[in-house]
Amino acid sequence: MxxxxxxxxxxxxxxxxxxxxxxxxxxxxxxxxxxxxxxxxxxxxxxxxxxxxxxxxxxPAIAEPAQPAPVPAAPPATPPLGPTRPKIDVYVTAYGELQFAYFNYGLDQNRAGGAQRDSRIEFDTNRFVIEVKGGLPDYGLEAEVEVEFEHGGTGSAMELEYEEFGEFDQELDKGGEILVEEMFLSKKLGANAALAVGRFYVAVGTLSEFSRPTDYLGTNRDEAETSIIPNTWDEMGVRLRYKFPWGLRLTGQLVNGLDSTGFSSQLWSAGGHQRRFEVQRATDMALVVRADVTHFDGFTFGVSAYHGDTTRNRPKADLVKSCEEANPREVAPCGYVSAPLTLLDAHLSVRKGPWSAKALVMYGHLKNAELVSQRNARLSNLLGVIRTPVSDNALAVWGELGYDIASVVGLSDSHHLFPFVRYDYADTQFKPREELYDNPRFRRSVYTVGLSYNLMNVAFAKLDFGHRRLGSSAFRPENTLRFATGFNY
Known part of the structure; x- marks a missing residue:
C-alpha cells in the first residue's frame, strides 16, 4: 500500500x-x-x-518581453533635389458643331431687287473648339488656352512687302481657319479678384459669355451682334475682374484696338478685327468696362462699354494730318487723324425653371467716319477689305425666348427640348451723316422659329427656320432652313 x-x-x-x-x-x-x-x-x-x-x-517580469520592442527609426531619406513639385489641376473641355442648311436665294445680295431666287444646300463643319485649363491652386495661378478650327480647314496670312513697293502679299492654303482665341495666365488676388494677361474675349455683348452652342437656342449665333462687331471677339491685353459677395461682377480690360481699314457699310466694325496679319498692332489701345448683376438666381443682366482709337493700328500710316514744313524723317510729323470707336450695350440672360431667354441692345459710334471712308476707298485690292463707306453709327438688337417642354412630352430631367422664337435687327448705317446715303439694304430684320434639343448639355440637335427682310420692300425676302448637331463637354 x-x-x-x-x-x-x-x-x-x-x-x-x-x-x-x-x-x-x-x-x-x-x-x-x-x-x-x-x-x-x-x-x-x-x-x-x-x-x-x-x-x-x-x-509580470516574465511576460514583459512579450511587448514589442521599439523599432529603431529609419534613417532619413535623401531630400529631393530642388523644391517639391506643386499640385497641378488640368481640365480639358471641347465642343463641335456640324451644320446643314438650305437657302432659297442666291449669293449675290447686292442686286437691284436683292438676291435672286435660288435653291441651294450647304454642308459645313462649322467649328471645333478645344479648351485646356491648367492651374496651380496653391499659388492661385491658372493658364487657359482655347483653339478653334473653323470650317475644317487651315487659314491664310497676309504680309506687307515694302520691297514690292508696299503691296500686300497674301498666302492662301485651304478654306477655313485655325485660331487661338484665348491664351492667358490668370492670378487670383484674394478671394474675389483675378488679374489676367494674354489673349481673351473682349467683354462686350453676349457672345463673350455665351459662345458655346448649348448657350443659345438657334443654330447660329445671333446675326445682329455679329453684324457690327467681331464674332467671339478676342484681343490681347490685361484684364482685371472683381466679384462682390452680394452679386455684382466687374470687369476691366485694356486691349489692342481695331484696324479701321476693315470697317465697311455692311459689317461696320466687324471687319476691323486684326486677323489678316501675323501680329496685332497695339499703338492704339482700347478700354473696356463691364458690370454684371448675378444676385438673382437664374438672371444675369448688365452693361458694357468699349472705347479705343483705330487709326494707328492700320497697316500703313495713311490716315495722318497734313501740315506745312513736315519732317520727312517722321512717319506722322503732324499727327494722326483720330477715329475712336465707342460701343455701349445692355444685355440680359435668363435660365429659370423651364424658361430660357437672352437679349441685347448695342449702339456704336465712330468719330471721323467720313475721313476713314475716304482713305479706305483708296486701299490696295490685295488687302482684301470691302472698301465701302462706313457709317458714323450702328445699332443691333436681338432676343430669343424658349420654353422647355421635355417633361410635358414625357422625357426625363436629362433631356431639354426648347421650342423657341428669335428676333434679330441690325442697322449698320444707323442715322448716318448727311453726306452718306442711308441705304436700306443694310437694315436687316430676321425672324426665326425653331426647336432646340440637348441631352445633359452634352449632345445637341437644333432645327430652325429664318425669314430675313431688308429695309425696303423693294428687296426680295430671304428664307433659310438649318439643322445643326454636335457635342459639348
Whole structure:
C-alpha cells in the first residue's frame, strides 16, 4: 500500500504546485497508475517551503518581453533635389458643331431687287473648339488656352512687302481657319479678384459669355451682334475682374484696338478685327468696362462699354494730318487723324425653371467716319477689305425666348427640348451723316422659329427656320432652313 499512498501524496503535491503557479496546461504528470517515476518527483515538492516560492511575483517580469520592442527609426531619406513639385489641376473641355442648311436665294445680295431666287444646300463643319485649363491652386495661378478650327480647314496670312513697293502679299492654303482665341495666365488676388494677361474675349455683348452652342437656342449665333462687331471677339491685353459677395461682377480690360481699314457699310466694325496679319498692332489701345448683376438666381443682366482709337493700328500710316514744313524723317510729323470707336450695350440672360431667354441692345459710334471712308476707298485690292463707306453709327438688337417642354412630352430631367422664337435687327448705317446715303439694304430684320434639343448639355440637335427682310420692300425676302448637331463637354 505504500506505493499507492506515495503516488497519491505525490500527485496531490504536484497538482497544488501547478495550480499555484498558474500553468496547469504545462503539467506532464501521467494520469494513470503506470507512473513509476512519481517517487523521483517527490524531492522537488518535498520542502515545506514550496508554497513560498517566489515565481508568482515575478510573473509580470516574465511576460514583459512579450511587448514589442521599439523599432529603431529609419534613417532619413535623401531630400529631393530642388523644391517639391506643386499640385497641378488640368481640365480639358471641347465642343463641335456640324451644320446643314438650305437657302432659297442666291449669293449675290447686292442686286437691284436683292438676291435672286435660288435653291441651294450647304454642308459645313462649322467649328471645333478645344479648351485646356491648367492651374496651380496653391499659388492661385491658372493658364487657359482655347483653339478653334473653323470650317475644317487651315487659314491664310497676309504680309506687307515694302520691297514690292508696299503691296500686300497674301498666302492662301485651304478654306477655313485655325485660331487661338484665348491664351492667358490668370492670378487670383484674394478671394474675389483675378488679374489676367494674354489673349481673351473682349467683354462686350453676349457672345463673350455665351459662345458655346448649348448657350443659345438657334443654330447660329445671333446675326445682329455679329453684324457690327467681331464674332467671339478676342484681343490681347490685361484684364482685371472683381466679384462682390452680394452679386455684382466687374470687369476691366485694356486691349489692342481695331484696324479701321476693315470697317465697311455692311459689317461696320466687324471687319476691323486684326486677323489678316501675323501680329496685332497695339499703338492704339482700347478700354473696356463691364458690370454684371448675378444676385438673382437664374438672371444675369448688365452693361458694357468699349472705347479705343483705330487709326494707328492700320497697316500703313495713311490716315495722318497734313501740315506745312513736315519732317520727312517722321512717319506722322503732324499727327494722326483720330477715329475712336465707342460701343455701349445692355444685355440680359435668363435660365429659370423651364424658361430660357437672352437679349441685347448695342449702339456704336465712330468719330471721323467720313475721313476713314475716304482713305479706305483708296486701299490696295490685295488687302482684301470691302472698301465701302462706313457709317458714323450702328445699332443691333436681338432676343430669343424658349420654353422647355421635355417633361410635358414625357422625357426625363436629362433631356431639354426648347421650342423657341428669335428676333434679330441690325442697322449698320444707323442715322448716318448727311453726306452718306442711308441705304436700306443694310437694315436687316430676321425672324426665326425653331426647336432646340440637348441631352445633359452634352449632345445637341437644333432645327430652325429664318425669314430675313431688308429695309425696303423693294428687296426680295430671304428664307433659310438649318439643322445643326454636335457635342459639348
Amino acid at each position: 505504500r506505493p499507492r499512498s506515495c503516488f497519491v501524496r505525490s500527485s496531490l503535491l504536484l497538482c497544488s504546485t501547478l495550480v499555484f503557479s498558474g500553468t496547469v496546461a504545462r503539467a506532464e504528470a501521467p494520469a494513470g497508475p503506470q507512473a513509476p517515476p512519481a517517487p523521483q518527483a517527490e524531492p522537488a515538492v518535498e520542502p515545506p517551503s514550496a508554497p513560498q516560492v517566489e515565481p508568482a511575483p515575478s510573473a
